[in-house]
Amino acid sequence: MFLAMLGGMTVGMIVCFILMVFLVPPLGAFEVMIPLHNIGMWGGMIAGMSRAAGISEPAILLTGASTGFAISLLVLISDYGHKPSPLPDFPVHPPEAPAP
Amino acid sequence: MKSSPETRYDQVAKTFDLIRSGDTRRWKEPQTRFFRQLRGKTLYVGIGTGLEIVNFPPGLDMVAIDTSREMLGRSRPRVDLYPGKMRLCLMDAERVGFPDNHFDSILTVCVLCTVKNPVNGLKELYRVLKPGGRLLSFEHVLSRNPFYSIPLRLMSVISSTLTGSYLTRDTVSNIRRAGFRVESDTNVYLDIVKAVVGIKPA
Ligand SMILES: C[S@@+](CC[C@H](N)C(=O)[O-])C[C@H]1O[C@@H](n2cnc3c(N)ncnc32)[C@H](O)[C@@H]1O
Numbered sequence: 285m286f287l288a289m290l291g292g293m294t295v296g297m298i299v300c301f302i303l304m305v306f307l308v309p310p311l312g313a314f315e316v317m318i319p320l321h322n323i324g325m326w327g328g329m330i331a332g333m334s335r336a337a338g339i340s341e342p343a344i345l346l347t348g349a350s351t352g353f354a355i356s357l358l359v360l361i362s363d364y365g366h367k368p369s370p371l372p373d374f375p376v377h378p379p380e381a382p383a384p
Numbered sequence: 385m386k387s388s389p390e391t392r393y394d395q396v397a398k399t400f401d402l403i404r405s406g407d408t409r410r411w412k413e414p415q416t417r418f419f420r421q422l423r424g425k426t427l428y429v430g431i432g433t434g435l436e437i438v439n440f441p442p443g444l445d446m447v448a449i450d451t452s453r454e455m456l457g458r459s460r461p462r463v464d465l466y467p468g469k470m471r472l473c474l475m476d477a478e479r480v481g482f483p484d485n486h487f488d489s490i491l492t493v494c495v496l497c498t499v500k501n502p503v504n505g506l507k508e509l510y511r512v513l514k515p516g517g518r519l520l521s522f523e524h525v526l527s528r529n530p531f532y533s534i535p536l537r538l539m540s541v542i543s544s545t546l547t548g549s550y551l552t553r554d555t556v557s558n559i560r561r562a563g564f565r566v567e568s569d570t571n572v573y574l575d576i577v578k579a580v581v582g583i584k585p586a
Contacts, residue, residue, distance in 0.1 A: 309402050317536075367573075
């Protein structure tokens, strides 16, 4: 089971790394790298263990898709938690003269 | 043979704009707000291909430096369109050829990840900044969350090999270590992409 988990994680991360090459240019480096790595790692582990436990292919696919969706959502929520929304109007130094 | 960071950026210059197109679009709005703080004589460190020039307020008097000749060359059309003064120099942030207390503000965008010794580079920027002047840094740093820092550590191995850029730096602490007082530290994406303002005490 441990080997299946490790194998699944490795395969998941390799697949996500290849996907990254195509997704970074349109979507941005960190916005792609962070969720994709976690999806590859955790999704791959779960898929590897499910396969070793003899779970059917469609069920594994469904689990993978749900894991990916849940991780993307968690990262998105975490991002909202990290930053003030909307970003502040940074103070201007020295203060701008008021418009006439 | 291992190439120097300068020549590594010479090699990626051709594809740089394509790779950065997503970031350029996503960062436009926060950068435009952040850069409004730039004032007067400004040193722009690591201009690259000049992708963020469109986000600058007009009318600044800028000197833009970079160690890659190829990147500087590609920035030229964007520099020419800037509605203010902008001069290009092939120069290392760790050896800035300007006198002490020369600039009103200094800007770094995704460059403190690449400068070989970031604290030395920042000390050099501190030297050329006027007392009371502001260092504006729009940079990526290592996350404190292990779910985010593991991917960054893994990818850092690849990016440091390809371009000399590290995804694992603690830039906010480095800014403090160089002598600046950190006035604000705002997250732009998670706790990874940050807009940091450092002040050289008057
Ligand atoms: C990741 S790119 C960022 C370019 C641009 N600021 C942007 O965000 O699109 C880093 C740039 O910093 C330059 N650079 C690296 N080390 C430097 C140093 N010590 N002094 C000045 N520029 C440097 C590289 O040549 C490269 O053009």
